[in-house]
Amino acid sequence: MPLPPSPAVAASYPEWQSSRTGRFLALLFLFAVVASWRLAEVRPLALVQAEALHNLFAFASGMFPPAHSAEFLKTVARPVMQTIQMALLGTLLAALLGIPLALLATNSLSFAGPLHDMARRSPLAWVLTRLPYTCARLLLNLLRSIPELVWALLFVRALGLGAAPGVLALAVSYGGMLGKVYADILEAVPSAPLEALQSTGASRLQLVLYGWLPQVWPNMLAYTLYRWECALRAAALMGFVGAGGIGQQIELSMRMFEYHEAVSLIAIIFALSALMEWLGDILRRSLV
Amino acid sequence: MYTLQGVSKIYPNGCTALQAIDLHLAAGERVALIGPSGAGKTTLFRMLNCTLRPSSGTLTIGGVESTRLYGKRLRHLRCRIGTIYQQHNLVPRLRVMHNVLAGHLGHWSTLRALISLLRPLELGTAVTALRQVGLAEKIFQRTDHLSGGEQQRVAIARTLVQDPEVILADEPVASLDPVLSESVVRLLLDLATRGHKTLLVSLHSVHLALEYFPRLIVLQQGRLVYDGPPQALSSAALQELFIDTPGDASPEAHVHAPSSVARSGRFLP
Amino acid sequence: MAQAATTSPVTVTRPRRARWQYVVMLGLLVLGVWSYRDTGLSFGTLLGAEGRHQMALFVRQMFPPDLSPGLLRQIAWGALETFAISFLGTLLAVLLAAVLLGGATRTLAASSAFSEAGSHGLWRSLRQTLRYGLARALLNLFRSVPELIWALLFILVVGLGPFAGVLALGVHTAGVLGRLFAEVLENVDRRPCETLQAAGANRMQVFLYGMLSQALPELVSFALYRWEVNIRAAAILGFVGAGGLGYYLFIALNLFLHKQLLTLMAAMLVLVTLVDLCSALLRRLLV
Numbered sequence: 001m002p003l004p005p006s007p008a009v010a011a012s013y014p015e016w017q018s019s020r021t022g023r024f025l026a027l028l029f030l031f032a033v034v035a036s037w038r039l040a041e042v043r044p045l046a047l048v049q050a051e052a053l054h055n056l057f058a059f060a061s062g063m064f065p066p067a068h069s070a071e072f073l074k075t076v077a078r079p080v081m082q083t084i085q086m087a088l089l090g091t092l093l094a095a096l097l098g099i100p101l102a103l104l105a106t107n108s109l110s111f112a113g114p115l116h117d118m119a120r121r122s123p124l125a126w127v128l129t130r131l132p133y134t135c136a137r138l139l140l141n142l143l144r145s146i147p148e149l150v151w152a153l154l155f156v157r158a159l160g161l162g163a164a165p166g167v168l169a170l171a172v173s174y175g176g177m178l179g180k181v182y183a184d185i186l187e188a189v190p191s192a193p194l195e196a197l198q199s200t201g202a203s204r205l206q207l208v209l210y211g212w213l214p215q216v217w218p219n220m221l222a223y224t225l226y227r228w229e230c231a232l233r234a235a236a237l238m239g240f241v242g243a244g245g246i247g248q249q250i251e252l253s254m255r256m257f258e259y260h261e262a263v264s265l266i267a268i269i270f271a272l273s274a275l276m277e278w279l280g281d282i283l284r285r286s287l288v
Numbered sequence: 289m290y291t292l293q294g295v296s297k298i299y300p301n302g303c304t305a306l307q308a309i310d311l312h313l314a315a316g317e318r319v320a321l322i323g324p325s326g327a328g329k330t331t332l333f334r335m336l337n338c339t340l341r342p343s344s345g346t347l348t349i350g351g352v353e354s355t356r357l358y359g360k361r362l363r364h365l366r367c368r369i370g371t372i373y374q375q376h377n378l379v380p381r382l383r384v385m386h387n388v389l390a391g392h393l394g395h396w397s398t399l400r401a402l403i404s405l406l407r408p409l410e411l412g413t414a415v416t417a418l419r420q421v422g423l424a425e426k427i428f429q430r431t432d433h434l435s436g437g438e439q440q441r442v443a444i445a446r447t448l449v450q451d452p453e454v455i456l457a458d459e460p461v462a463s464l465d466p467v468l469s470e471s472v473v474r475l476l477l478d479l480a481t482r483g484h485k486t487l488l489v490s491l492h493s494v495h496l497a498l499e500y501f502p503r504l505i506v507l508q509q510g511r512l513v514y515d516g517p518p519q520a521l522s523s524a525a526l527q528e529l530f531i532d533t534p535g536d537a538s539p540e541a542h543v544h545a546p547s548s549v550a551r552s553g554r555f556l557p
Numbered sequence: 558m559a560q561a562a563t564t565s566p567v568t569v570t571r572p573r574r575a576r577w578q579y580v581v582m583l584g585l586l587v588l589g590v591w592s593y594r595d596t597g598l599s600f601g602t603l604l605g606a607e608g609r610h611q612m613a614l615f616v617r618q619m620f621p622p623d624l625s626p627g628l629l630r631q632i633a634w635g636a637l638e639t640f641a642i643s644f645l646g647t648l649l650a651v652l653l654a655a656v657l658l659g660g661a662t663r664t665l666a667a668s669s670a671f672s673e674a675g676s677h678g679l680w681r682s683l684r685q686t687l688r689y690g691l692a693r694a695l696l697n698l699f700r701s702v703p704e705l706i707w708a709l710l711f712i713l714v715v716g717l718g719p720f721a722g723v724l725a726l727g728v729h730t731a732g733v734l735g736r737l738f739a740e741v742l743e744n745v746d747r748r749p750c751e752t753l754q755a756a757g758a759n760r761m762q763v764f765l766y767g768m769l770s771q772a773l774p775e776l777v778s779f780a781l782y783r784w785e786v787n788i789r790a791a792a793i794l795g796f797v798g799a800g801g802l803g804y805y806l807f808i809a810l811n812l813f814l815h816k817q818l819l820t821l822m823a824a825m826l827v828l829v830t831l832v833d834l835c836s837a838l839l840r841r842l843l844v
Contacts, residue, residue: 041719042723043715088588159612193379196443200390201393206393209401210386211379214381237706
């Protein structure tokens with residue numbers, strides 16, 4: 001809200017009271033900007049200093065031509081393949097992890113809504129229905145909130161180097177993300193068909209099969225395919241911490257100033273990502 | 289079959305849907321339920337099909353008090369009660385055959401239910417049911433590709449497959465044209481008579497109720513105001529009570545009905 | 558409605574799922590199995606006695622967590638720095654996306670529905686379309702390169718430290734937001750815009766009053782959502798030296814200071830939850 005009119009007018013219109021919140025937020029915002037500026041040591045002039053421009057130029061010139069020798073491609077073929085595999089397997093495992101957690105974390109499946117009006121009213125029943133829900137929600141939050149690279153580091157420490165920790169890291173963190181979105185989709189399902197199915201005497205699991213899943217699986221699939229595309233980019237970075245894939249090669253190339261190699265690798269990832277997006281579109285349109 | 293004593297229902301948002309309902313439905317009866325919109329008909333149905341629990345009063349179904357029904361017992365009871373909703377309430381993305389075969393879910397294990405989704409089991413029962421409602425050729429189509437009237441008939445087919453002892457139909461013909469309405473009502477009555485089922489149908493059209501049902505129940509603002517043979521209800525009382533044609537509703541008509549109705553049929557204070 | 562004759566047979570063709578859909582599903586399965594074997598992931602070893610023992614050992618090493626005041630102070634600063642990086646990074650992204658797309662508002666507004674016929678030549682509209690196309694392509698490039706790699710690049714240019722992180726997040730997120738913003742603006746309801754134009758507004762006014770006013774809640778929502786994503790990204794930029802908690806995490810793991818791990822992870826969790834809550838609150842207030 002912009003500046004309020006004179007106090008007399010403001011007094012007679014309650015809407016102007018909310019402008020106080022607006023002004024407070026604006027001040028808070030300014031404070032946050034200034035504080036962050038200092039904390040993050042922002043120095044815009046550094047971008048145009050001689051050294052910076054020199055480095056940038058070195059990078060830009062080192063980029064061309066991108067490495068494309070047969071030898072180079074042969075060396076990176078294996079890690080590229082591994083990256084794709086990690087993304088695929090990671091997403092599959094994430095979906096397998098996310099679905100049961102999402103079913104638990106949907107309140108309309110456990111205790112809310114008209115489907116549960118006939119349920120027992122004892123305190124024990126109250127706890128027993130809410131406990132899995134709360135635990136599932138907390139777990140999903142935990143899995144989502146820790147960045148996948150951190151998970152990768154932990155798994156590398158626990159299990160050693162290789163692609164396996166990378167896959168697990170993707171499975172765990174993406175499982176949390178997929179689970180949360182699946183749960184949101186499940187909760188938004190219209191309840192009328194479910195009520196009708198319940199009235200035929202269907203059990204809860206049958207309700208899920210006949211009532212929930214047919215209504216939601218296109219949305220769930222669409223989001224999973226989108227996550228698959230993100231997983232490819234994430235898998236490419238797993239190598240930074242030794243968890244397999246092409247990331248290790250990229251980091252090495254950057255640190256050794258072999259920019260043309262790095263650029264090639266990035267271009268490969270870009271191409272793969274576009275391919276995944278295209279494949280995902282086709283899959284989505286055909287299976288739905 | 290059903291005994292309600294002093295049953296009331298107050299929703300969490302404070303709305304009182306039913307007040308002190310006393311009702312008895314014997315097995316095999318065919319009853320029509322009439323009332324203006326908002327009278328509590330749907331709430332009554334949901335209580336009778338074990339979706340809602342009464343806030344006060346006792347509801348006995350088949351000799352068992354509803355408060356003692358949980359889990360598996362509840363499921364088995366629901367299996368014996370078939371409900372037809374006004375808005376079809378079918379799963380839109382499933383094919384018609386799956387929606388119809390869902391009538392078996394009460395006595396199918398989860399594994400059979402899953403297998404049936406992949407390769408329909410007992411398809412013959414679905415075909416027979418759909419033939420009876422005249423929709424046999426639509427069996428493999430997606431449910432949301434059918435018209436409203438066709439979807440309603442699919443819902444009836446599901447009830448046929450379920451083969452319950454009680455059929456509760458909540459305004460099954462509200463969105464159908466008069467000719468179709470009449471044939472659907474006749475179909476339901478036919479099923480009920482042949483299978484010795486209890487039938488409770490809620491209707492907007494008083495003509496259908498008068499013509500086909502031996503017993504009439506009238507609900508108004510959550511109260512039961514008439515229970516008896518429809519012929520005993522004078523037409524003047526009916527006019528006051530409740531409007532036949534939509535768009536005609538005048539609020540005053542709904543307010544002071546009980547006094548004039550009390551003259552005939554069972555008096556319900 | 559017929560009581561359909563039970564004598565006439567029902568001739569219905571059962572729809573067959575297109576054969577290639579089975580191929581696709583089978584293909585996915587095969588790829589899944591192949592990936593499983595090739596990555597060396599083996600649930601046998603993972604969940605077997607040895608694997609469980611190793612993981613249990615690792616977890617045990619993290620307890621009790623190091624809560625010394627020195628470490629806590631470091632972590633607090635790190636958390637603030639991470640917050641700053643994510644906040645400014647998202648802000649920069651919004652500005653960058655706005656600037657790049659801003660050149661395209663004319664093109665956005667110039668649909669056939671309300672382009673001022675004949676008043677601008679073909680050449681001019683061609684230039685505008687080119688500019689728009691270029692802006693979108695640039696934003697695409699921005700978002701295709703992961704933040705970590707942008708961070709490496711910016712470290713080369715401005716040196717180590719959180720500033721590189723801000724730039725990296727800003728550039729990458731600009732790409733993401735640019736695409737989202739463009740989609741939203743393109744899908745806005747045109748009818749109010751037409752009405753405004755009919756009332757005599759010029760194209761910038763039409764954009765501001767007609768398109769932006771409709772799209773603003775969704776744009777703000779996307780920006781807030783990206784802030785939630787960026788706080789997680791900012792936490793790990795420290796791995797490569799771009800400031801924030803990630804740096805301390807990297808050190809702790811490489812120097813086997815396991816007791817600090819739990820504290821750091823808890824700090825990250827708190828930070829992420831805080832930003833999520835702020836974002837939800839702001840969304841309720843502003844959207």
